[in-house]
Amino acid sequence: MRSHKLFLSALLVLVLAFTSILFVAHAQDSSGAGLTIGFAQTGSESGWRTDFTNAMMSEAEAMGINLLFSDGQQKQENQIAALRSFIAQGVDAIILAPIVETGWDDVLQEAADAEIPVLIIDRGVTADPSLYITRVASDFVYEGRLAGAWLATATADRASCNVVELYGTVGSSPAIDRATGFADAIALFPQIQIIASQSGDFTRSGGKTVMESFLSSMDPSTICAVFAHNDDMLIGAIQAMEEAGITPAVDILTVSVDATNDELQMLIDGKANATVLLSPYMGGPAYQAIIDYLGGAELPPLIMVPSAMYFQDTAAAELANRTGG
Numbered sequence: 001m002r003s004h005k006l007f008l009s010a011l012l013v014l015v016l017a018f019t020s021i022l023f024v025a026h027a028q029d030s031s032g033a034g035l036t037i038g039f040a041q042t043g044s045e046s047g048w049r050t051d052f053t054n055a056m057m058s059e060a061e062a063m064g065i066n067l068l069f070s071d072g073q074q075k076q077e078n079q080i081a082a083l084r085s086f087i088a089q090g091v092d093a094i095i096l097a098p099i100v101e102t103g104w105d106d107v108l109q110e111a112a113d114a115e116i117p118v119l120i121i122d123r124g125v126t127a128d129p130s131l132y133i134t135r136v137a138s139d140f141v142y143e144g145r146l147a148g149a150w151l152a153t154a155t156a157d158r159a160s161c162n163v164v165e166l167y168g169t170v171g172s173s174p175a176i177d178r179a180t181g182f183a184d185a186i187a188l189f190p191q192i193q194i195i196a197s198q199s200g201d202f203t204r205s206g207g208k209t210v211m212e213s214f215l216s217s218m219d220p221s222t223i224c225a226v227f228a229h230n231d232d233m234l235i236g237a238i239q240a241m242e243e244a245g246i247t248p249a250v251d252i253l254t255v256s257v258d259a260t261n262d263e264l265q266m267l268i269d270g271k272a273n274a275t276v277l278l279s280p281y282m283g284g285p286a287y288q289a290i291i292d293y294l295g296g297a298e299l300p301p302l303i304m305v306p307s308a309m310y311f312q313d314t315a316a317a318e319l320a321n322r323t324g325g
């Protein structure tokens with residue numbers, strides 16, 4: 001009789017343990033139902049940024065997350081104000097896509113004081129990593145290296161190759177890191193030199209203006225290639241080249257970053273040579289990281305999204321794949 005009771009209570013303990021395991025597992029599944037997350041976006045400077053915003057919204061909806069969206073309109077002060085308003089509203093978590101690297105310490109500390117977790121997405125910050133739970137991003141240095149390595153291969157039979165660089169937003173981590181990665185890669189090939197570099201602020205109009213000034217301040221026939229920190233600046237530069245009677249991708253080689261649909265079309269049309277993919281689908285992993293964190297999980301300091309490269313002969317298949325065509 002006694003052993004029977006013992007057996008029953010042991011069974012009860014087992015059942016309880018098992019259900020609590022199930023409960024924990026359930027708490028960490030992909031449902032974000034009931035969570036309110038504030039998202040401070042940089043603005044809408046590029047086609048990639050629009051794709052990223054749209055992906056953030058649809059991924060939130062798919063996971064049942066109530067996303068509060070703030071468009072920073074390219075100003076850090078607007079983003080800081082958005083964070084303060086999210087803190088005042090008592091959101092469950094904040095996602096910050098920072099425009100520049102520096103200047104976030106105070107507001108991140110305010111979120112920490114209010115015990116609201118902050119996740120950094122896309123561009124990086126220089127703030128103390130203990131002030132945010134993780135960062136979801138791609139490796140911008142690697143993207144620059146891929147671009148440089150591609151150019152080295154494409155110009156392997158040339159005695160020299162002078163490059164003009166369309167630099168991203170000054171002080172932003174992708175501009176700093178892509179420039180570093182590209183410079184690292186071409187350092188192995190002394191015949192490749194950057195002869196001019198100027199910021200086009202990641203915008204189409206900025207890229208066009210900078211390319212126009214390059215083309216008028218030097219002999220265009222001495223320019224071998226353009227490295228643009230994003231597709232939009234390159235698309236502006238392509239316009240500038242065409243208006244100046246230069247055939248892009250033939251007279252001047254191009255390599256850029258993002259692989260937006262518009263840029264894939266440029267590759268298909270033979271107006272560009274290569275682009276490095278920056279995935280806009282970072283919302284899913286970011287929301288999941290927040291759910292895991294709130295469920296008590298330890299997060300890695302960086303959650304990386306993978307990259308890829310597209311060329312004139314692979315762009316059509318990728319575009320068809322995206323548009324279901």
Ligand code: GYE
Binds near residue numbers: 123257
């Ligand atoms: O490449 C560019 C955008 O922050 C890495 O920002 C991102 C960059 C992206 O505007 O198109």
